[in-house]
Amino acid sequence: MSVNESPLRSVRGYFHGRPTRGRTTEAVTDALREAILDGALPPSTWLREDEIASRLEVSRTPVREALRRLSDEGLAYKTAHHGTVVSPMSMEDILALYVIRENLEGLAARLAAVRTDKSLVPALREVQAKMEALADSGDHAALSQHNITFHRLIREAAGNLYLERFLGQAEQAVRRLAPTTFASPGRAVDACAEHAAIINAIEASDPEAAEEAGKRHMRNAREIRFSKMMGT
Structure with a gap:
């Protein structure tokens, strides 16, 4: 990956087809979770709502909910003013x-x-x-x-x-x-x-x-x- 490529480019590979109606949030959550667990999104990666929405061709609403769920699972955390980041493991x-x-x-x-x-x-x-x-x-x-x-x-x-x-x-x-x-x-x-x-x-x-x-x-x-x- 070049210095100008975002790790978020890998998320598309975990997003399989178009989700059925009402399951967009689950599909986005699953894609991000698997990318984190596989190491495609390493610790401290910024999870930018607008970029994720653009790469997955979905609205920002299911992305925002997906990031909240990942935070609840401990896979990500929300900073005070700068957005959501993949959680590190000490x-x-x-x-x-x-x-x-x-x-x-x-x-x-x-x-x-x-x-x-x-x-x-x-x-x-x-x-x-x-x-x-x-x-x-x-x-x-x-x-x-x-x-x-x-x-x-x-x-x-x-x-x-x-x-x-x-x-x-x-x-x-x-x-x-x-x-x-x-x-x-x-x-x-x-x-x-x-x-x-x-x-x-x-x-x-x-x-x-x-x-x-x-x-x-x-x-x-x-x-x-x-x-x-x-x-x-």
Whole structure:
């Protein structure tokens, strides 16, 4: 991207076709959210209403509402006089994220083990097989996507709408962190082993083991994330 090109040019690629009547705000919100989560709109990018409206060929009203929603989600913030900016993520933010995620992912695994949804374990093993096949491929994007699916299946099986909502928000925050932990040598293989421990505990209907396996998985991911950020 040249110095004269705005990062907002990328938003058009996330805006798929013309939204149906009454869904323009949702379509604009989705496009901006995905651009932020993918890193196409990096932290501290100015989200100018008029430019977004022009690039998406919509009025400023749905853009204004979309920016308000993104602010509510913590993905952007409104300054006093200058408009809306993509929120940065500090070291403290990332630490707080992993502290919360460790406990919530552990709780999700515990609840999934208690509820014993018969369709869950086969679904998890299917995702696990795909990750194992990719473990040595270097395809970090595909590994990350399968990993998201793995954790999403568990939180949905937990059967707690509040937990699902909070973990969904945590997932969004994790997607903003680059590079992925799978870029660390050996991490994909280790993550697959940690996933296997979670699956086995859920299959055995052992909530304590499932919770501990879920927490351990998050602790290991946190340690790798911080090592990468510190350059160690």
